[in-house]
Amino acid sequence: MTVFGIEDRLHFGVLIGLSAVILVLYILGIVLLPYLRWKKWRYSIDENEIDLKRGILVIQRTLIPLSRVQHVDTRQGPILRAYSLATVTISTAATTHEIPALDEYTADKVRNIISKYARLAEEDV
Amino acid sequence: MSEFKRQHPVAAISRVVDLIRGNLITIIIILVFGASGTGTPSFHWVFVALMVFLLVAGVAGWWRFVYRVEKGELQIKQGIMVRRNLYLTRDRVQVIDVTAGLVQRLFGLVKVEIKTAGSSSREASLSAITRREADYLTRLLRNNGELQPGMEDIAEKAEGQTQQEQRYALPGKDLLIAASTSGSFGIALSIIATIFSQIEPLLDESAVGDWLIQVLPSEADTFFIVTVILIFVVFAWLMSFFGTLIRYGDFTLTVKKDELVVRRGIFEKKRITVPFNRIQALRIVEGTMRQPLGYAMLHVESAGYGDHQDSGSVVVFPLIKKSRVNDFLEKVIPDYKFTVNSVKPPKRALTRYIIRSSAVLAIVLMFFYWLLGSPGWIWFFMIPGIFWGWLRHRDAAVSIQPEKMVLQSRVLARTTAVVRRNRAQDATKSASWIQKFRKLANLEVSVASGDQGRSFQVRELEEADAEELLPWITREYVKNEVVWDIVDRPLKEW
Structure with missing residues (x-):
């Protein structure tokens, strides 16, 4: 053969x-x-911190104090746009974190909440 | 000063030097290829063309770079093809550093760097102007009566009496110790290897090569190999010795009311200003050769201003007795004085440290085991790997204080990082599924440094400890509230 x-x-x-x-x-x-x-993937946001939990083989949990957040924005590539999804990007002075592929409405809400809390936190400091 | 001006023509030279430095890797690659491809002269032409291009680019860059100061605003126009205009108002100027590199010193010129606040600061830099011009500029850009470098030499003498500042110099003896224990072998070895690869083809062709071949034993016996290795090591050591000597010679640290000023360098005078409010973390590095002697090097991570262009690391003192570190910090940056009450990785994490440290070595040894016909003695070489793992386990520790976290870990050198809570950018706990199964976790804290960040990690902590340490970043640490059952185990060394 x-x-x-x-x-x-x-x-x-x-x-x-x-x-x-x-x-x-x-x-x-x-x-x-x-x-x-x-x-x-899990995330939670309150007025003090952003809590991100993710990973299959390596499980990571990250805490970002809101007073350290420098800017937050939503991003959308062509594929995400086709599905009405968006990624929230959170930047501190040292690192950048992403919450990937939330639906557009949630992404906007998350972004606005983070930005509001970040402003409040900064006033405290 | 309303007319736009060019810099001193020497700026063109220092521009070319910068360009060569920036394209060093390309040049080395071309050189190496050129040397190996014997008989093909085209590579050399590529090299020559590149050099000519860099030269022209340097001169054109100088020609197209003009600046002026207009109503307290520094205006710079630069760029050969794409014009960039940089306007910098004097209110935003935070630090003006006047330095003199080798090229500048030959012509009695200085380099002026004007830095603004903000971590990703766009800095304006004039690479070669006369000292008078520099003084004039600094006076024009002087911010709110703050002391400026140009005036400083005079002002410093006056201020010396008023006890406004402290000054620490590195004694000559300590400089020698620092130089002889600086283990920057790796860099030195790679430089030697490059030089050697350049010389080798020459040796083959020349009469020297013939002579060497006659003199050297025809068979490379063990003694010969050991000698060659020894010569390499000694040479590398000498290079790192003189490298450190030149780099940290004439070192002084000046502590002012709200900034640290580091001056160093024998040929190239460097001056680095670090405002206190930009300091993000303190790093104590005990090199492998320094630790046994009880010495350490102190670094500071700062946002924006670093030793190099894109790092925020500044050496604030090249060599200090470890036992004196806390006294020194008390006087220089009291915010970073610390004590150690460690949370350490548990005993059962030791195996993971050892596996991680010796896995690569084991694979290499396995290869040799197979290659040399299964000699049993080869496994004795595992001992250093295991010892290394044991050291890394022993030295890993986290301490927590009301406003500070101290993370200690070892790669080759032992590093102790002191991070203040209000400077920590984020904290991460991570665990692979094996770690999860063994109830272990890694803890990592990031701080800003230069334009990016830097993170400090301690591996294989007890999972419960990591879980409790993580919220430190956002919450006030209250001593009696949280139960730190291992917190009071003191660490012998500190």
Whole structure:
């Protein structure tokens, strides 16, 4: 039997096996991982801090005091726009954080709340 | 001064030097390729063309750069193809640094850098003007009667008596210790390697090469290899020795009412001003060779003003006895005086530290094990890796005080970072699923530094500890409220 110039039965088996593994990983990568990543994303905002929790393999929790927020904005690429979604970007003097793909209404609300709290927090300091 | 002026022609030279420095990597790549591709002269032409281009760009850049001061506003027009206009009002000027590089000093000129507030400050810099011109400029841009560098030499003498400022110089002995223990081997070694790769083809071709081949033993025996390595190490050490000597020679730190002024350098005089309100964190670095001798280097992270263009790190003192650090801080930046009452990683985290530190080594050794025909003794080389992991575990610690967090960790050098709560930008707790399973977590705190940020991380803390430490960034720390069951375990070293 000759498939793609490979005569040996064993080599053919290895080829098929590897392809199957890669295919499975690929499907996991585009189907399962984004789903899990989305499911694991949590954020909360109050007048003192922004709390972000995310990650599947490495779980990260970040606290950003609102008095450190320098600016906050919403961003929307063509794909996000097609689905009426937007990403909120929060910048401090040192780091930039994102809350990805919220629906437009929520994103605007989140942005406005953060900006309002940030202004209040700054007045306190 | 209403007419636009050009800088001194020497500015063109220092511009070319800057351009060469900026394109150093490209130049090195071309040089290396040029050397390896023997017999193809086109590479050399590329090199020559590049140099000519840089020269022309430098001169044109100088020609197109004009400035003037009009009604307390500095106006700069620059750019060869794209004109950029920079207008800077004097109210926004925060620091004026006058320095003199090697090129400038040859011609008795100075470089003036005018820095504004704001972390991503656009700075205006005049790379070569006469000292008189610099004095004139600083007087024009002088802000609210604040002392300006041009006037300072006179003013400083007057102020010396009024006890307004303290001055710390680095004693000659300490400079020598700093130079001989500065372990910047890596950089030195890479420079030597570059030089060597340049010399090698020459050796092959020249009579010297023939002579060397005759003199050297035909078989490279162990003794020969060890000698070559030793020569390399000694040479690298010498380079880092003189590098440090030149960099930190003539070091003084001046503490003023609201700023720190660092002056350093033998050939290239550097002067760095750090206003107190820009300081974001303190970093105490104990190099591998300095730590056994009980010495450390003090850095300050500042927003906007750093040693280099895009870093906010400034060396505030190159060498200090560790036992004296707290006294020194008391006098210089009392806000950053600290005590240590550590939360340390638990015992069971040790294995993870050791695995992380020796994994790469293990793979390399496995390769050699296979290559050399399974000699058992090769695994003795694992000992340094394991020891390194043990050291990193021992040195990792977090201490918490009402307004400060002290994060201590080790890569090669042991670093102790002191972060004030009102300067911490964010805090992150992270755990991989293995860490989660073992109830461990990493803690990371970021501060602003230069245009970007810098973060300090302590790995493999008890998950519960990390969880409790995290809210420190937003909440007031009340000593009796939170139960810190391991807080009072004192750390021997400090």
